[in-house]
Amino acid sequence: MVLDIKGLHISFGKLHVLNDISISIKKGEKVVIIGPSGSGKSTLLRCINRLENPDAGSIIFEGNDLTEKNCDLDKARQKIGMVFQSFNLFPHLTVLENITLAPVTLGIQTKEEAASDAKKLLERVGLSEKAECYPSVLSGGQKQRIAIVRTLAMKPDVILFDEPTSALDPEMAVEVLEVIKSLASDGMTMIVVTHEMGFAREVADRVIFMDGGMIMEEGTPEKIFLHPESDRLKQFLDSVL
Ligand code: ADP
Numbered sequence: 001m002v003l004d005i006k007g008l009h010i011s012f013g014k015l016h017v018l019n020d021i022s023i024s025i026k027k028g029e030k031v032v033i034i035g036p037s038g039s040g041k042s043t044l045l046r047c048i049n050r051l052e053n054p055d056a057g058s059i060i061f062e063g064n065d066l067t068e069k070n071c072d073l074d075k076a077r078q079k080i081g082m083v084f085q086s087f088n089l090f091p092h093l094t095v096l097e098n099i100t101l102a103p104v105t106l107g108i109q110t111k112e113e114a115a116s117d118a119k120k121l122l123e124r125v126g127l128s129e130k131a132e133c134y135p136s137v138l139s140g141g142q143k144q145r146i147a148i149v150r151t152l153a154m155k156p157d158v159i160l161f162d163e164p165t166s167a168l169d170p171e172m173a174v175e176v177l178e179v180i181k182s183l184a185s186d187g188m189t190m191i192v193v194t195h196e197m198g199f200a201r202e203v204a205d206r207v208i209f210m211d212g213g214m215i216m217e218e219g220t221p222e223k224i225f226l227h228p229e230s231d232r233l234k235q236f237l238d239s240v241l
């Protein structure tokens with residue numbers, strides 16, 4: 001088990017945003033989370049790497065409970081990659097500098113090692129020629145592929161994707177989804193929040209449907225897409241498919 005989340009709760013004021021969420025994820029497993037806007041999907045991902053502080057529950061990552069006070073959060077975060085809808089590249093750094101910043105600053109690699117790895121990763125996503133560019137000259141799809149490479153540069157054990165293609169035109173979404181699919185087929189453990197149902201069907205080992213801060217239904221893509229049980233999931237699928 002890479003990640004074992006149990007009984008997670010978080011409220012913002014009176015709003016109970018996560019209500020008793022439990023999810024276990026094995027090494028190499030690909031979990032896709034779907035659900036309407038506001039259902040708590042981003043909050044769940046943000047809790048996992050403790051950008052949010054849950055009110056109750058445990059998050060066991062590789063044997064350590066990330067909700068415990070004396071837990072080494074920095075160390076855990078190095079192994080939990082996160083890719084956001086909005087890319088979040090540093091505009092004042094080149095592509096290469098964006099990718100090598102964390103491993104070099106954290107003392108994990110020398111500048112030379114990090115640059116050499118970064119170049120291999122850039123080649124993998126078809127962006128070798130962009131190493132010296134600044135993010136502003138890149139398309140959205142290129143920026144997101146760089147953001148994924150930046151995450152990979154830390155050699156994470158799990159990657160959390162929060163709607164990685166929602167800000168992209170369909171064509172650019174395809175090129176980003178291809179990169180994520182290739183990571184999936186290499187065995188990367190991942191949680192992907194997405195509205196790309198085709199991707200979910202193709203890649204997910206398990207699909208989780210969230211609504212109102214709860215897991216309403218979960219199962220194989222076939223179960224969720226072809227044999228949904230709850231009316232809420234049926235309604236949701238009607239609205240997105
Ligand atoms: P989703 O990603 O499924 O669209 P979110 O997790 O972003 O949903 O948000 C779930 C609910 O929690 C929303 O109503 C949102 O407004 C609220 N929310 C999220 N983060 C905060 C916060 N830091 N403070 C207050 N409310 C928040």
Ligand code: MG
Pocket residue numbers: 041042043162163
């Ligand atoms: Mg969200």
